Amino acid sequence: MSSHHTGPLPERRDRGAISYFFWAFAVTAAGLILGGWLGWAGSRTVEGTLTIFFICAVLAVLEISLSFDNAIVNANKLKDMSPVWQRRFLTWGILIAVFGMRIVFPLLIVVVAADIGPVEAIRLAASEPEAYARIMHEAHLSIAAFGGTFLMMVGLGFFFDHEKDIHWVRWLEERIARYASVKGIEIALVLGVVMAISQLHGGDKGHSFLVSAIWGLITFLAVEVLGGILDRNEAMKTGAQGGLGAFLYLEVLDASFSFDGVIGAFALSQNLFVIAIGLGIGAMYVRSMTIMLVEKGTLSQYRYLEHGAFYAITILAVIMFLQSFVEIPEVITGLGGALLIGVALWSSIRWNRAAAG
Known part of the structure; x- marks a missing residue:
C-alpha cells in the first residue's frame, strides 16, 4: 500500500483535539434544542420538555460510549484508503450512518416484521409509538442474531490473522495466531456458537435465531468478497488502493454497531424522532473521533488501541447473543467497551514509556 494514504487532511495534523469536535458540538446544540422543542410541542409543560431534553442527552452519551470501538475500527480501515474515499466516507458515509441507520433502519425493521408499507410504518411511529416499540422489541431476537454474528466475524477476523505480529494479551493471542492459517x-x-445457541432456544425461536445468524454470516462474507473485487478493479484502473469496497464494509459495520444502540434506545423512549436526535448526536462524535484518530496517527502511536477495540467488538457480539436470552442494560455494554479501550490505551502508554526508557 502506498505510504501517502495516511489521512484526508495530512497538513492539519497540528490541530488541537477540541477543534475536531466543532461540528459534533454544533449538532449537539441543535439536537438538544430540537429535542426540547419536541418535548414542548408534545406536552406543553416544562416537565415534559425537560424529560425529552434529558432523554436526548442520555441517548447521545449512550451512543458515544458504545461507539469508541466503532471509531477505532473506522480509523483502522480509513488509514489505508485513498484520500478521496476517506473524504467520501466522512461526508456521505456519516450521512448514511446518521439518517440511514438511526431513522430508516428502525422503520425498515417494522416494515419487514409487521409486513406493512413504509408510509404506514412512519404513521405508526408518529401516532402509535407503543405499537411501534412492541414490533421493534419482537424483532429483537433476529436483530441480535444477525448483528452478533456479523460483529463476531469482524472481531475474530482481527485475531485470526497470520500477519498480526503485535500481541496485547500475549498468552491468548499467540495461541490464536498459531491457528490463523487454518482456512x-x-x-x-461462529457457526458452532450459532448452532449451540439455536439448539438452546429450540422451536420457532431457535429457527428464527439460526436463519438470522446465517444471514449475518452471508452478509459479512458478501461484503468481504464484493469489497475485494471492487478495490482490486479500482486499483487496476488507477494504480492505487481504492476505497469503494472498504466504504461498503464500514457502512455495514456501522449498521451492526447501531443495532444495539437503536434497540436499547427504545427502553428509554418510544418516540422514533427523539431516538434519531439522540443517536444522531452520538454518531457525529464517532465521525469526529474517527477523523482525529486518522489525522493524528493515534493508532500507530498507541500500539494496543486496536486490540482493545476488537476485544470490545467480540464481547459486544457475545452480549448480543446473550441478549436473545436475557436483557442486558446498554450501560453495561457501553461502559464495558469504553473500559477495555481505556485499559488498552493505558497499556500502550506504559509500553511507550518502557520503549523510550
Missing part, C-alpha cells in the same frame, strides 16, 4: 476457522467457530 475458514473463524466461520467454523
Whole structure:
C-alpha cells in the first residue's frame, strides 16, 4: 500500500483535539434544542420538555460510549484508503450512518416484521409509538442474531490473522495466531456458537435465531468478497488502493454497531424522532473521533488501541447473543467497551514509556 494514504487532511495534523469536535458540538446544540422543542410541542409543560431534553442527552452519551470501538475500527480501515474515499466516507458515509441507520433502519425493521408499507410504518411511529416499540422489541431476537454474528466475524477476523505480529494479551493471542492459517476457522467457530445457541432456544425461536445468524454470516462474507473485487478493479484502473469496497464494509459495520444502540434506545423512549436526535448526536462524535484518530496517527502511536477495540467488538457480539436470552442494560455494554479501550490505551502508554526508557 502506498505510504501517502495516511489521512484526508495530512497538513492539519497540528490541530488541537477540541477543534475536531466543532461540528459534533454544533449538532449537539441543535439536537438538544430540537429535542426540547419536541418535548414542548408534545406536552406543553416544562416537565415534559425537560424529560425529552434529558432523554436526548442520555441517548447521545449512550451512543458515544458504545461507539469508541466503532471509531477505532473506522480509523483502522480509513488509514489505508485513498484520500478521496476517506473524504467520501466522512461526508456521505456519516450521512448514511446518521439518517440511514438511526431513522430508516428502525422503520425498515417494522416494515419487514409487521409486513406493512413504509408510509404506514412512519404513521405508526408518529401516532402509535407503543405499537411501534412492541414490533421493534419482537424483532429483537433476529436483530441480535444477525448483528452478533456479523460483529463476531469482524472481531475474530482481527485475531485470526497470520500477519498480526503485535500481541496485547500475549498468552491468548499467540495461541490464536498459531491457528490463523487454518482456512475458514473463524466461520467454523461462529457457526458452532450459532448452532449451540439455536439448539438452546429450540422451536420457532431457535429457527428464527439460526436463519438470522446465517444471514449475518452471508452478509459479512458478501461484503468481504464484493469489497475485494471492487478495490482490486479500482486499483487496476488507477494504480492505487481504492476505497469503494472498504466504504461498503464500514457502512455495514456501522449498521451492526447501531443495532444495539437503536434497540436499547427504545427502553428509554418510544418516540422514533427523539431516538434519531439522540443517536444522531452520538454518531457525529464517532465521525469526529474517527477523523482525529486518522489525522493524528493515534493508532500507530498507541500500539494496543486496536486490540482493545476488537476485544470490545467480540464481547459486544457475545452480549448480543446473550441478549436473545436475557436483557442486558446498554450501560453495561457501553461502559464495558469504553473500559477495555481505556485499559488498552493505558497499556500502550506504559509500553511507550518502557520503549523510550
